[in-house]
Amino acid sequence: MTNLNAPGVVRQPVSVTRKMSASLPRLRGIAQDKGLKIHHLGAGYPHPEVTDPRGFIAHEAAYLEHLTEREGRNDPDSLPEHLRESFSYGDTLGPLSTRQVFSRVYGNDWGVAMRPECLIPTVGATGGISLICSLFEHAGSPIAYITDAPTYAGFMARATLCQHASIFSVELDAEGPVPETFERQIHAARAAGNLVPFYYTVPDGHNPAGFSFSESRRLEILEIARREGVLIVEDAPYLYINFAEPGDRQKPFFALDPAQTVHLFTGSKIGFPGPRVAYLYSEAELTIADGETAALADLALVQASADILFPNPAAFRGFEALLHQADFSERRSLWPVAEEKLEVYRENRKILLDGFEAELGAHKDVFHWTVPAAGFFSVFTFLGGNVRTDDAFIEQMVADYGLVVIPMYDFYPPDARVRNPSAGYDQLRISFCFSESAGDERRKDLQEAVAVFCRAAKALAGVV
Numbered sequence: 001m002t003n004l005n006a007p008g009v010v011r012q013p014v015s016v017t018r019k020m021s022a023s024l025p026r027l028r029g030i031a032q033d034k035g036l037k038i039h040h041l042g043a044g045y046p047h048p049e050v051t052d053p054r055g056f057i058a059h060e061a062a063y064l065e066h067l068t069e070r071e072g073r074n075d076p077d078s079l080p081e082h083l084r085e086s087f088s089y090g091d092t093l094g095p096l097s098t099r100q101v102f103s104r105v106y107g108n109d110w111g112v113a114m115r116p117e118c119l120i121p122t123v124g125a126t127g128g129i130s131l132i133c134s135l136f137e138h139a140g141s142p143i144a145y146i147t148d149a150p151t152y153a154g155f156m157a158r159a160t161l162c163q164h165a166s167i168f169s170v171e172l173d174a175e176g177p178v179p180e181t182f183e184r185q186i187h188a189a190r191a192a193g194n195l196v197p198f199y200y201t202v203p204d205g206h207n208p209a210g211f212s213f214s215e216s217r218r219l220e221i222l223e224i225a226r227r228e229g230v231l232i233v234e235d236a237p238y239l240y241i242n243f244a245e246p247g248d249r250q251k252p253f254f255a256l257d258p259a260q261t262v263h264l265f266t267g268s269k270i271g272f273p274g275p276r277v278a279y280l281y282s283e284a285e286l287t288i289a290d291g292e293t294a295a296l297a298d299l300a301l302v303q304a305s306a307d308i309l310f311p312n313p314a315a316f317r318g319f320e321a322l323l324h325q326a327d328f329s330e331r332r333s334l335w336p337v338a339e340e341k342l343e344v345y346r347e348n349r350k351i352l353l354d355g356f357e358a359e360l361g362a363h364k365d366v367f368h369w370t371v372p373a374a375g376f377f378s379v380f381t382f383l384g385g386n387v388r389t390d391d392a393f394i395e396q397m398v399a400d401y402g403l404v405v406i407p408m409y410d411f412y413p414p415d416a417r418v419r420n421p422s423a424g425y426d427q428l429r430i431s432f433c434f435s436e437s438a439g440d441e442r443r444k445d446l447q448e449a450v451a452v453f454c455r456a457a458k459a460l461a462g463v464v
């Protein structure tokens, strides 16, 4: 054992999703011994049916070949420039061409004249969360992050790594964060001596809250953020996993005000999670030490150069291929790419919501579920207070019904649990994104899973 005297080092709590995956093999064994089939309504992973990389790999190879030809080298045996670049120490900003193309395509989709110099590559949106936290933690003074109750577990895990950071959370209603609480929490955090740099949220397809914020609520929150001088960190993995009609899609915060927002784009859901391609985008300017002004993107670049030095250039080039069509012309939009994924998620969402409505629709005094306009999740609530969705309940769901679901209580930040010790203990996060099967089997498996879930919910809530 290394006898290092490190009293400041604390063990971070293990998240409920991690605990769940650790105990799953044992619970799965119990369920299978009883002859029960395992039903996945817990995992938040992209569906295997839409993440087969083989088509992408072929397109990427053809695109790279096209780049080689476009270079027009005199000596055919010489190393193509894009290949040299992909396997060398590169730039912290990643390949310029990828940022330029992405700015045009993404900017066109969301109506923003994006500036490529404001795009900072990150290692997934996870890396974006870490980057923006690191930026403000450096000052060393007490810091408070405003976020939702419930909030994304990955944000809580990162935010609580810093021992001089705390979370001031804001309850959600059916439209988004409650504006009065949002404002009050900013004031409370400041009154306690904290710097309050930003509000972290997932406005589209909220993970775990299972809905998207309304337009009017976005505007209200933005107004308060501007007045209070607080940035909005918008984590946007599900922007394209969007079930609204094209005319009804909400504008993300960065389209409403790119100077007030730090937008976290990730290729994990629209493309693939493995390559870890993502960008932080912001046009914000900050007042920093000695009254100086600095572009947030510049500060993030310096931070990133110490954190990751440079992103994997080959992965970003691969993403660039995704931004081009089969004939290598630049896409105008990422929606056709999303559409290939949406077919499966749209169908799964419908199976879930139709199943709930058919089986539980007559008991809306006992059960409530969110109807997600985007993302992977619906939050299911047992009304009436006679069901407690704690760890024992979750274990019982697996052992007695073969159902894997995620409890909500762990997604509530500590201050929210002080305000309401029962927060989330009547809720489950139900995901419709993942199963082990494809095509007709997938449809059948999900229908079965929903039927078993509804039967279990009725039995556990005492509905005859």
Ligand SMILES: Cc1ncc(COP(=O)(O)O)c(C=O)c1O
Pocket (backbone or CB within 6 Å): 044, 123, 124, 125, 126, 127, 152, 154, 202, 207, 235, 237, 266, 267, 268, 273, 278
């Ligand atoms: C809200 C949210 N943020 C971030 C992530 C992680 O994204 P990435 O794979 O880009 O790190 C997820 C993945 O589930 C998520 O739901």
